[in-house]
Amino acid sequence: MKALRLKKGCERRALRGHLWIFSNEIEDFDSSIEAGADVSVFDSRGRPVGSGLFSPSSLISVRLHSTKAETPLDGAELKSRIAGAARLRRDWLGEEALAARIVYAEGDSLQGLVVDSFCGTLSAQVLTAGMEKRTEAILDALEEVLEPRGILLRNDPPVRELEGLSREVRVGRGEVERLTPFTLGGLKLVADLHTGQKTGFFFDQRDNYRLLERVAKGAKVLDCFCYSGSWGLNALKYGAVEVHFADISAGALELAKINAEANGFESRADYLNADVLELLKEEKSEYNLVILDPPAYAKNKKSVPAALKGYLNLNKWGMRRVKKGGYLVTCSC
Structure with missing residues (x-):
């Protein structure tokens, strides 16, 4: 395994458990090391920091996988x-x-x-x-x-x-x-693995869907940024009388429709192909439950201020569509 030596003091983050070594932390950076190669990392005094995988093109030059030197990821x-x-x-x-x-x-x-x-x-x-x-x-x-x-x-x-x-x-x-x-929480679903978002589906809200059991029965629901419809489908499972699925993507709404029909919910489902923010501004109806689960507004640190304004505006208009005594479910990533 090739050896990389860090500049003085640059081992501190790694020794505290951080797994990334940046290119500007490496003494005599050697970009000729093969991409993906196993490397051993040492501090400025030659003491082992750990082993990792090398990436010459990225600012994150090494991703550590062990606190021991000479430990390949085979x-x-x-x-x-x-x-x-x-x-x-x-x-x-x-x-x-x-x-x-x-x-x-x-x-x-x-x-x-x-x-x-x-x-x-x-x-x-x-x-x-x-x-x-x-x-x-x-x-x-x-x-x-x-x-x-x-x-x-x-x-x-x-x-x-x-x-x-x-x-x-x-x-x-x-x-x-x-x-x-596939099946999730008793619902029959399909995911578009080849062209859908990310890996094809978002599993991160699975525990939150169960919270709808307390508030969905008898509710009229607006599921914004619905993608394949998981929030709205769970609301229907827990007794919502109707769900309006809203998304700017016609493909996403088609997935939501397939999933609603597979679970026998077609008579209680409606589909709105629209820009969600504009829909919230123009919509006059009120709902017992409004769900906002938008895509990421902040792709990097620079965009955080604009993202905060965006979230504030989105939630403002979302709350205006909630009936008195109703609920707003709001998410960010």
Whole structure:
């Protein structure tokens, strides 16, 4: 393994547990080291800081995966960490782990790898040069640990370009349908794994959907930025009398419609293809429950002030559509 030495004092973050080493922290930066190579990192006095994967194109030059030097991230170690991540999800979610995020990148010590499971089909994102170099080993490990029907590589996020990687979507193993069926919280759903947002679906709100059981019965609901309809579908499951699904994307509304029909909700569902903010401004109806789950307003630190203004404006108009005694569900990411 190649050795990298840090400038004086630059080891402090890593020794406190931070997993990233930036290019300006490395003494005599050597961009000739192969992208994705295992490297050992030492402080300015030659003491080991850890082992990581090298990325010469990114400002984040090394992503540490061990606090020990000379510790490669090989096929056996990848399999062990993926198995550990899958075991943790099963312990926490039980049978619901069949439809869940299985690998959380840094959260599972697999920096640059995200894997979602859709009841036997996997959608994975390989986001760094280090993981790109190990794609086949990752696919082997996923097959051995999870035994999926197919694995889709959703390698189209713009962040890959910062790593010097191309953007692509391809089937890595087996077969993957464009509309992949799965079950979540008792609802029959499909996800557009090939062209949908992110990995095809957002599992992060799964616990929050259950909160609707307290407020959805008998409610008239407006589900804004609905995507494939999960918020509104859960409201219908818990007894909402009608849900208006709103999204600027006709494709998203088509997914929401497919999912509503699959669960027998078509008579209580309506679809609004519109810019949500303009809809909220022009809409005169009031609802017992308004749900705002917009895409990210802040892509970077510079955009935070504008994003805060955007959220304030969005919530202002969302609240104006809530009936007295009703509820506003608002989210940000």
